[in-house]
Amino acid sequence: MSAEPRFFNRELSWLEFNQRVLDEASDSSIPLLERLKFLAITASNLDEFTMVRVGSLQMLEAEGDMRPDPVGLTTTQQLKAIGERMQSFMAQQYHCLLSDLEPALAAAGMRRVQPKELTERQAQHVEKLFDQEVFPILTPLAVACPAVSPVDTMNPTSTESNLRKAKGGKKKSAAAKAADTLASASDSSADFDAPRFPPLINNSISLCVRLAPNNETSLPRYAIVPFGRNRQRFITLPAESGFSYILLEDVVSMFLGRFFPGESIVESVAFRLTRNADLELKEDQASDLLSTMQEIVNARRQGDCVRLELADHASSQLREFLEDAIDAPDRWVFLAPGPLDLAAYFRLCDSQGFEALRYEPWPSLPSPQISPSESLFETISRQDVMLCHPYESFDTVVRLLDEAADDPDVLAIKQTLYRTSANSPIVAALKRAAQKGKYVTAVVELKARFDEQRNIEWARDLERADVQVVYGVRGLKTHAKICLIVRREPQGIQRYVHFGTGNYNEITSRIYSDVSLISCNDDLGSDATAFFNAVTGYSQPQRFRQIEMAPLGLREKLLEMIEAEIDRKRHKQRAMIIGKLNALVDEKMIEALYAASQAGVKVRLSIRGVCCLRPGVPGLSENITVTGVIDRFLEHARILYFYHGGDERVFISSADWMPRNLDRRVELLVPVEDKTCRRNLITILKTILADNVKARRLQSDGSYEPVRAPSTSPLVRSQEALYRRTSEAIEDASRAALATFEPHRAANHDE
Incomplete structure (x- = not known):
């Protein structure tokens, strides 16, 4: 048997799941806006992972908790491995966006425009929009510099002045309106009296602005322009054809001079911080759960910084200022070569007029079992x-x-x-x-x-x-x-x-x-x-x-069903276990599946996300296969099958096989006894396991490989097959209804 660890690390396994989602964004056979959506999903996933999983590990490290995980990695070792994997992953995200998706989308008529690429008409539109809808809302905030740093030699620039020159030098009166907005920022006395770093909203974009010193001995001066939860991230531009847009941060950068009249702006950089959201609820100390949960929601907005992202053109001086000001943890500063907050690209995916860049519609269908005319x-x-x-x-x-x-x-x-x-x-x-x-x-x-x-x-x-x-x-x-x-x-x-x-x-x-x-x-x-x-x-x-309920009997029922398959195999009977889950983390359940494999039981698993079980290891898990399907719908159903000596047992469940689900949550395991319903669930399982288009197979080293169909076998895309099956069932039900004749009886005229 291999000397390798018996389990995969949970966090690294999750990152491999997110990699499979990113692979969909890179798949040229998928419509462009769907690929953009997959990219946005990876960013949203990574935000939550960072807030919860990375945040909790950072807290453990700060507390000195170095207990190894089941793989043998200490907290610090896990954080190091996660950080390196995230750096690599984010590089792939931006390569996908900048080198693949954006050029392809531009060719299809959806183009992101840089400030220097604006036509005169577009520039006028952007300036008007800034004056009317952006400038009155955003508020720049002066920030004290935490330490003396040498002033670099970067020349002050003003995109606004360049734009005015190109348009004939016309100066807008909005600059005068800004005179009182940030007077303290232009006053040298503010160098030491400016407020501390503002409480920025978690995962929101802000601009960090560095202003030129007032004299040779003055400290560098900084201001923050927070965007808050602004929904106007993508600003539509007038275009002769297609759809053009510019990012809000680019528009604000163009007109920063309006916020700082009379000042020289050395640089401005978009940044974004992610806060720890893994805040613990101590229910035994909470007399009022409703008010306590409200406090936790509020506290999450001001949790410790877990990750700092900023544009990669930031100077070392500005980067150092931000790292010190928000106390960004070492190794958790990420330089982005493109727009921050890729999850925001969800909003572009719904743009009108680009139906050809989306999946073929698969509208939800009425169940053939349900009559609209019957209760x-x-x-x-x-x-x-x-x-x-x-x-x-x-x-x-x-x-x-x-x-x-x-x-x-x-x-x-x-x-x-x-x-x-x-x-x-x-x-x-x-x-x-x-x-x-x-x-x-x-x-x-x-x-x-x-x-x-x-x-x-x-x-x-x-x-x-x-x-x-x-x-x-x-x-x-x-x-x-x-x-x-x-x-x-x-x-x-x-x-x-x-x-x-x-x-x-x-x-x-x-x-x-x-x-x-x-x-x-x-x-x-x-x-x-x-x-x-x-x-x-x-x-x-x-x-x-x-039924069975966690945390009381659900785990025990599952272990009992696995043991029953093992016992039958020992008695030379056929035995099989099939499971469709979102996550497999629990050590006891994994060890039970290892025991089943060693007894010769065939175990076939479809796991969408984290899987800590190591399949295909001789002497340990050679009878276990693990695949996962990433496609247009998020696989979420938990379905379990046990051959049970031919008396097939099928269950649906709300629980994944994780310690939190089996031990710390109220979950249900429900047997499906109705023969028709059971047969339908078995068909779903078989279809998912037959997928050779969107399925990926987990290897014993933790990597995933596409499931390839033999040249003699048909291609099976499980989600498409299930949708077609539903459509055909409805058609069959309609034909059956038409084939049923009900006589129209004459009214009783004797009444």
Whole structure:
């Protein structure tokens, strides 16, 4: 058996996942705006990774915690490896943007214009826009220089004066308006009295401006122009054809003289700082969770600097000033050869008139199991319904809540809410139901990272509508996706349940691949009732009939199912495990899969993100294969399959196989007993595993290689195959409906 570590480092594995997303941005077979979107996704991913994972490691290092990870790397060694990988990754990002995407987009009619490239008409447009919409809003802030540095010999420049010269020397009166805006910055006495570095918004862009000294002994003078959360990053320019735009930071740099009349501007540089967002909630000290979470949200805005990004043309003097002023950690200063905040390019991806640069539309389709003319309660009473989003529309779930809110026979609705949309129809339905006198309970998870503020607002809004709001379970995050509807029917009380692998969010449901199970199965209804009693009250969780819940029995159930496959293989029976997950990190679960592989059990895994399991190692994991699919939809569903001696067992789950999910969150594992639903899930798994277009296979050294189809095999792009399958199912259902004849009976004229 190999002497290599038994696991991959979690953080480096995540960076390899993000590399696979960047590979999509570099793939010339993908439409240009979709490639730009993938690039923006990598930047957004990296921002969150830096705020949370890097931030937490930096705190551990500062505290002297050098405990090695499962690979044997200390905190400092991890940070060194992560920093080097991030430097390489960001270089690839900018190469993709500057050398590949921008030239191709310009050729297709979407061009970024530099200030020196502006036509006279465009320059006039930019100047007018600056005077009317930018100058009145932005506020420059003088900053004290923390140390004496020698003044370099860079010549003062003024793009504004050059532009005026080109236009005939006309000077705008806006400069006079700025005279009082930053008087302290032009006063030599301000060198020592200027305020400390301003509290800049996390991940927002600012300009650092260096002004020429007033005399030979004066300290360098600096000012910051923060952009805040400005949505006008990409400014559209008048163009003869196509679409041209200029970046806001370039426009502000052109007219910096308006903010500093009478001053010589030595240089201006765009920069961006990322703050630590891994702030810990001590629930045992929080008497009011709502107000405590609000404090954490506010504190996150002023967390320690984790990363500093700035334009690579910055002088060493300005760079040193910024590093000292914001206390940027060593090794975490990144020089960018292009625009900062690549995540902002999401906004360009929706530009009108460039449909040819996007994917072929795959609109979500109505489920062939659902009739628009029949109540969902009638449909579900006859059969379980399995939905595969986004191929099948999430509107069915929204409709279920809408019907429940308006149905006079519905007595109660209980639901978990983890991440919702800004104008959530789910939340609106819950409020309407409560206002109509139904008993409505919402378990709102305030600790959903980066959605805390939205969930705080929803919680308050729901409480005002007389919804019983519970803020999860003390010490745990409630990540389970479950809704219970209690309805009075002629035969008695009936319970309808919805279990999902994704959030109750109709927006993300269009781009996340998830599954929903809707049922009126009595055992599932009983389990749902027990679940809500456990998380909303003081009752001890009762033994469930079918489902399992973390952190109580979910891990044990999974280990039991793996052990059952091992036992069958030892008895010379067929054994197989298939898992579709977002992440595999938990050591105990990985060791169980290693044991299965060593017993001869075939283990096939589709893991979208982090995977710490090392596959294909002789004597350890040679029977395990790991692939991952990155495509137009984000693979998010958790589906598990165990051959179980031919009595196939299939589960859906809200939990990835990570310690936090199995030990520190409220999660659900739900068996799918309905034969049709189970067969559909197995088809989904087989389709994902058959992908030889978008799938990448994890190698034993941690790298990923494309899955290549044999020359005799057809190409399978799993997401396209699933969409076509859904379309064909709808067509088959339509044909079946047309083939069914219902006689039109004559009216009774004797009445």
